[in-house]
Amino acid sequence: MLLVIDIGNTNIVFGLNDADRWISDWRIQTDVNKTADEYEVIFRSLLSSEDTGSGRIESVVLSSVVPTLVQPFIDMLSKFLKLTPVLLGPELYDKLPIRVLNPYQIGSDLVANSLAAFDKYGEYVTVIDFGTALTFTTVGSGGRVLGVAIAPGLNTAVNALAGKTAQLPRVHLIPPPSVLGQNTVHAIQSGIVLGYSGLVDSIIGRIEKELKRPVTVVATGGLSNIMAPIIPVIDHVEPLLTLEGLKLVKRYSETQL
Numbered sequence: 001m002l003l004v005i006d007i008g009n010t011n012i013v014f015g016l017n018d019a020d021r022w023i024s025d026w027r028i029q030t031d032v033n034k035t036a037d038e039y040e041v042i043f044r045s046l047l048s049s050e051d052t053g054s055g056r057i058e059s060v061v062l063s064s065v066v067p068t069l070v071q072p073f074i075d076m077l078s079k080f081l082k083l084t085p086v087l088l089g090p091e092l093y094d095k096l097p098i099r100v101l102n103p104y105q106i107g108s109d110l111v112a113n114s115l116a117a118f119d120k121y122g123e124y125v126t127v128i129d130f131g132t133a134l135t136f137t138t139v140g141s142g143g144r145v146l147g148v149a150i151a152p153g154l155n156t157a158v159n160a161l162a163g164k165t166a167q168l169p170r171v172h173l174i175p176p177p178s179v180l181g182q183n184t185v186h187a188i189q190s191g192i193v194l195g196y197s198g199l200v201d202s203i204i205g206r207i208e209k210e211l212k213r214p215v216t217v218v219a220t221g222g223l224s225n226i227m228a229p230i231i232p233v234i235d236h237v238e239p240l241l242t243l244e245g246l247k248l249v250k251r252y253s254e255t256q257l
Contacts (some may be wrong), residue, residue, distance in 0.1 A: 001056045004246035005073065005085070006109055007064035009132040010155070011222070015243045016057070025240060027222075032068050036076040043080060060085035061246040061253075063108040086253045088112060088246065095252055098143035110137045110148060112245030113220060116238070118143050119248055121216045126207055127241065128200060128234065130221035132156055136203050138215060146211075149203055154196055154223055158188065173223060175230050197231045204233045 001023070005014040008030060015025035026046050060077055062085040064070050070087070077083055086092075088111065090103035098114050100106060113127040118139045126138045133156070136149040152160070154173055162170045171185045179194055181187030208214055219227065219234045220241035228234045238244070 001058055002247060002250055003057045003060045003081075004243050004250075005060065005062045005064075006112070006242045006246065007062070007066050007069050007073065008109060009065060013243065015240065017243075017247055018056075020247075022240060022243070025243065030066060030069070032066060034072070036072040036079065039072065040076045040080045043076070057081055057083070059083065059250060061088065061250045062086070063088040063112055063242070063246055063249075065107045065109055086250060088249050092249070092253070096249070097252070098139060098145060100145050106145070106148060107135075109242055110135060111145075112242045112249065113137055114139050114145055114245070115248050116241045116245035117216075117218050120238075120244075121218060121236070124211065124213060125216045125218060126204065128217065128219045128221075128224070129242075130154065130219065130223035130227055134196070134199075136207070138207055138211075140211070149207075151199060154192055154227075157192055157196075161188065161192075174226060193227070194230070197227065200227070200231050201233055 002017045003014060004017065005012065010030055011027050012030050013025065013027050016023040028042060060083050062073060074085060077085055088108040093100040093103045093111060096115055098118050100111060113129055114137050117125045117127045123141050126136055129135045130153065132153045134151040134153045138146045140146045158170055158173065161168055168184065168188065171188045173193055174189060175193050176186040176189035179190050181190045204217055217234050218236045218238055218241065220238050224237050224239060228237045
């Protein structure tokens, strides 16, 4: 059984895969102040709740965009599972079937997304990750990562709005009944949810114009299921895309390293 872990700025997502089937996946809040022992308690609790014996885990792949949590997780995995994880990072990129042009200036989560999307959908695919940041990663001919666009994520925008104003609250992000908000909640939902749908349309349109060809658009991340129905340019929704990419990293680490 394979354990994959994706440490993001807001959440840590991890999943168990057995024979190419996802047994379980979890999402916990990222906390840079937690120790390896504290994360071990969380992992033990979640694994026991699914009646999944940790002794069945044979290998681990780890991706992190939070540098300070890498060593605590390596320590935790070494103590808890007696395993050293395969760490997705620049040293590994040239072993993958995609080409990363600036390996030290791209998040490992975006590399995992690109790998999974390229493996499933082929060339000229753009991955939109609705996370802490809203990212657009485009893979072109031969698996070459052509570039990335980054904007603040939807929740990041809402939190900034609430934090910088006296009377605007944090709201649940769903499409409002009308673009013409009749109350504060609907007004914010209109500006953020519908506004970001326009942002996505614009970026994808510019990508296709610059490439002079259409791209396959794949959405992932926590808000992808909410945003995809109101954004026609999105072709596919893959909630576990990053985990799928980390699963592929394990395959290439076994066959090419």
